[in-house]
Amino acid sequence: MGAKKKHYEKIYKDFTADISKTFDCGRFCAPLNGGEPVCCDHGHAIPAASPAEWKVMKKRTDMWTRHKPVDDPQAMKEVLEIEETCRAIVCKGARHCERDNRLMACRSFPFFPYMTKEGDVVGLAFYWGFADRCWVMSNLHIVEKKYAKQFTAAYEMLIFADEGEKLAFMEQSANMRRIYSRKKEPIPLIGRKGEFLQVLPKSGGKIVPADPADYPKHGPYVSDEAYEAAVAEALEIYGPGEPWD
Template sequence: MSDSPERKFFENIYRIFSRPLSNIDCGEKCGAFNEYGVPVCCDINLIVPSAYQAEWDYLKDMTDLWQPWSSSNPIDADLEDDVQDGQVLLKCLGFRQCQRQYRTMTCRAFPFFPYLDSKGNFLGLVYFQEYRELCWVISNLSIVTSAYKAEFQQAFNLLFMQYPESKESYSQFSSHLRNEKVISDDKIILLDFEDNVLLLDPDSEISYQVSYEDLESFGPFSITKDLIFPDESPD
C-alpha cells in the first residue's frame, strides 16, 4: 500500500494532528495514581485503542509498535461489539517504547471525542465520562492548548470527509451522551474552537460560557488541583 490514497491520507492527518494536548507531561500526573506509574491513556487494562482498517494497514507498514489486541476474558467481548464499523482494536509495546509519530487517532484525541449537536454541527471537544476519576486532564481542562484544539478540529473534519460513517457514529455517541445527561440532570462540558469552555444543556442544547475555575474536579485530582505546580500553565 506504499502509494495508496489511504496511506497518504493517514500520513497527512498524522502530520496535521501531531501536537500533545498540553505543554506539560500529563502522564506524569495521572501515572502517580495508577498501577506501576503507567499513564492512564497508555494502560491497556483500562483503555484499548482502536484504529481504522486503513490506518492499521498504514501502521503495520511503518512500525512494529502495534499489534492486534485480543483477550480470553469473556468480559472483554463487549469491546469488540462496541468498536465502530471498519475499525480494529490494537495494543502497543507500552508507553516507555512509544513512537509518538505513529500514535493512532484515538491516542491523539484521548480523553476527548468530537462532539456534534443534533443538527450534525461539529462544536468542539467533550471528554469521555468514564475516565473522570482516572485522567488528570479532565480535572484540569485549562491546560489543553488552543493549538491542540485547532489540530483536533482540522484532523476530524478531514476524517469525517474521508469516513462519513465515522461522523455519524460520533453524532450518535453525542446523542447518547445528551440522553444520559438529561437523565442525570447534568450539563455537558464542551471545549469549543474559540478557546471557550461551555456548559451545554443536553435537552435544549443551549450553552453558556463558564470559567475553568468553576469546573468540578474528580477523584484524587480534586485534592491535587488546589496545589500549584510550576509547570502547569495554559498556553
C-alpha cells in the same frame, strides 16, 4: 464512502500538538495505576484503528500489534466487538512510545468531537466514563488552543470522508446530552479555537460560554488531599512502580 490511507497520513502529519506544553498528564494518573498512564493501559481501554489506519500504521512502525487476549473473557468480548468494524491493536507501552506513530485515538484521548443535532462539530467533549481516572478531565484549563484547533481540523476531515464516523460521533454527543440532562449538569466543552464552553442541560443543546474554574473535578482529582490519599492507597496495592520518561 470511508476514510482512506491518505486521510490518516495527513492527520499524522498535521495533528501533532500536545494537549499541554506545560503538563505531562501521564505523570498524574500513572501513580494511581501501577506506574502506567491510564490511556496507555489497554486494561482500561483497548485501542481501535480503522482498517485504513491500521494499513498506514503497520507500515510505519512495529510498535503496534493486533490484540488477541486469552483467558480474559471481558477483553475477548471487547475485541470481538471492535473487530466488527475496526482492528483491536496494542502498543508496547508508554515507556516505548513513538509519538509520531500514535494512533488518532491516542492523539485525541480523552476527547471526542462534540457534534450538534445538526451535525456540526463545535469542539471537544470528553469520554465521561474515564473521568474518575483521567487527570485531564478535571483540569480542562490546561488544554492548549493549538491542540484544540488541530483536533477539530483532523476530525472534520475524517467526518467529511467517513459517514460512519460522523454518525458515531453524533450518537456519542446525543448520549452525552441525555446523560448530563438527567444529571442536571452542564457538559464541559472546549471550543474549536480553544475557548471554554458548556452545553446547558435540558436546553435542547444550547451552548454558552463557561469559566473553566467552574468545571467539576472528579474522583481522586477533586482536591490535593484526595489525590495524595489515592496515591498512598495505590502504592500499597501496586508497589512503587517503575519510573517512566
